[in-house]
Amino acid sequence: MMKLSENTVLITGGSEGVGLALARALIANNRVIVCGRSEEKLRRAKAQLPGLHTEVCDVTDAAQRDSLLSRLRGDFPELNLLINNAGGKWPCDLLDPACSAALVADMALNFTAPVALTSQLLPLLRERPRAAIVNITSGLVYLPKAEQAFYCAAKAALHSYSRSLRWALRDSAVSVCEVLLPLVGTNFHRGRPPRNLRAISAERAAELVLKGVASGARELRPGKSALARWLDFLAPHRGLAAVNG
Ligand SMILES: NC(=O)c1ccc[n+]([C@@H]2O[C@H](COP(=O)([O-])OP(=O)(O)OC[C@H]3O[C@@H](n4cnc5c(N)ncnc54)[C@H](OP(=O)(O)O)[C@@H]3O)[C@@H](O)[C@H]2O)c1
Known part of the structure; x- marks a missing residue:
């Protein structure tokens, strides 16, 4: 269980989408720091949420991560909630030998960066009486899309x-x-907004994330993510066909 007030929170990728919705939900009762690559997007986020602390940082760049962390250690030693939210996807054709460019980019942003940030922040987090790390993944963990x-x-x-x-x-x-x-x-689906009308809003996603954190949940699979897990268990091939159809 984690109370959702009086925390100091770092949200990676908090300048738009789910990250910004999380910042909006937390800002009234917590100190909130968000990071992202684009200064312009961060400026717009701060215009919406004046209390927000913004940091320009490409989390895939080790030197930028190091300097963000040294600023955080100096200015926010009470940091006790890390939300590894920044994410992105690169399309790939697995039958094209050149697809390894997507491999490098996808792993750097969606795996290496959150792991590195977590490892570097753990000593600070472990000093706090109560702390949490939140990793944002996807229902596609169970039923992957070949083109991603x-x-x-x-x-x-x-x-x-x-x-x-x-x-x-x-x-x-x-x-x-x-x-x-x-x-x-969200804009995550750049140029190809989800046609699926059952997409949830960023605000609803943020609400679900925070409900999970507050309740002490280990893993939360809202909506279709729970369905993907069961489909993978009961009929994996049909599940893959449904996701890739
Ligand atoms: N949207 C979906 O359907 C969906 C479904 C399942 C899971 N998710 C996951 O949910 C999380 C949030 O997704 P979203 O839909 O809110 O995405 P989004 O609207 O595209 O927002 C992504 C955020 O991450 C930041 N970002 C991207 N690359 C970064 C980098 N290298 N360093 C620092 N910040 C970076 C972006 O800012 P800059 O561009 O300025 O860096 C932006 O603030 C992601 O982990 C995503 O994989 C999304």
Whole structure:
């Protein structure tokens, strides 16, 4: 259980989409820091939420991560909630030998960056009486889309890492919550907004994430993510056909 007030929260990728909705939901009762690459998007986020602390940081860049972390250690030593939300996907054709460019980009943003940030922040988080790490993954962990194969593989790696980390921290005051989001209607689907009308809103996704954190949930599979897990268990081939159809 984690109370959702008086925390100091770092949300990666908090300048739009689910991250910004999380910041909006938390800002009244918590100190909220968001990071992203685009100064312009961060400026717009701050215009909407004046109390927001913004940091320009490409989380895939080790030097930028280091300087963000040293600023956080100096300015926000009370940081106790890390939300690894920044994510992105690169289309790939697995039959094209050049597809490894997508592999590198997808793994860097969706797996290596959150793991590196977590490892570097753990000493600080472990000093707090209560702390939490929230990893945002996807229902595609269970039923991957071939045209986003490396994004799905990176999220599956983050899913596995979240379980190992939770085990490693089992006797500590740091909890690990993974939220496997279903389709959310954000700019994540650049140029190809989800045609599926059942996409949830960023605000609803943020509400679900925070409900999970507050309740001490280990893994949360809202809506279709729960369905994907069961379909993978009961009829994996049909599940893959449904997702890739
Ligand atoms: N939308 C969906 O349908 C869906 C479904 C399942 C899971 N998810 C997951 O939910 C999370 C949030 O997705 P979203 O839909 O809110 O995405 P979004 O609307 O595209 O927002 C992504 C955020 O991440 C930031 N970002 C991207 N690359 C970054 C980098 N290298 N360093 C720092 N920040 C970076 C972006 O800002 P800059 O561009 O300025 O860096 C932006 O603030 C992601 O982990 C995604 O994989 C989304």
